[in-house]
Amino acid sequence: MVNDVGRLRPFGGKVLMSGLGGGSLCERADHAERTREADAHPRTGVELPPGFFELVDDLKAIVTQASVRAQLKVNTEMIKMYWEIGRTILDRTEREKWGSKVLERVATELRTAFPNQRSFGARNLKYMQQMARTWPEQIGQQAVAQLPWGHITLLMGRCKARPELDFYAQQAVRQGWSRVMLDHWIDAQLHLTQGAALNNFDATVPEDSDAVNEVVKDPYRVDFTRLSGKVAERDLEDALVQQLVRFLTELGVGFAFVGAAVPHQGR
16 A cells, blocks of 8 residues: 555556655655656656746736736727617617617617627616716726726616716726625715816726626626637637647557547446
């Protein structure tokens, strides 16, 4: 029986434990870490230089930060689209004196044309009109355009005056507030003690904030990319299978990829 913490070795397609001998847990952990670095490229025998994994961590951070910036950009484009929809409907209904029944029919037509986007219900269309009425200028230059749609609907439902709306939108962007935290500070009437909103606001949402996390998880933003849940799941599965095949290939003789959906045969 092997009593020591061991490292994994491939043998004939199976994974066996190789003992590391005596020593404390810390010594054995250090040994395992050195062995992992030395065996990172078992087929080529290349010894990794010091700082290699720090480099990999830096590259991962670059990829993550770029992904976050891209998702924030997508969110802003979606908010701009909502504003344009609201502005267009608002102009037409005011000019033609159309009633609420027409808006419901517009919602039906849009949902039929874009079945993957859940944002085109009558209630959301009313919010889009309200946003266009509240910010009559192009919204892309406003702090509110950086926020998730749920933040914006909360602001419009809780705040009445434009200065109050702008104050909380700017604070939510600067501080990276979640929707719950935004609701809390509106309840606390923070605007009465912190002063007016800025006219030349140029801050962006912190990339590691709660607000960014909610942008990433926002189902409306996901819908905006035109990916349904099934497509996203299939894309993820394909990507994972590709990575698994590459990993098994690098392990060399004794490992093989059997299939993507092969049932396990227990003994």
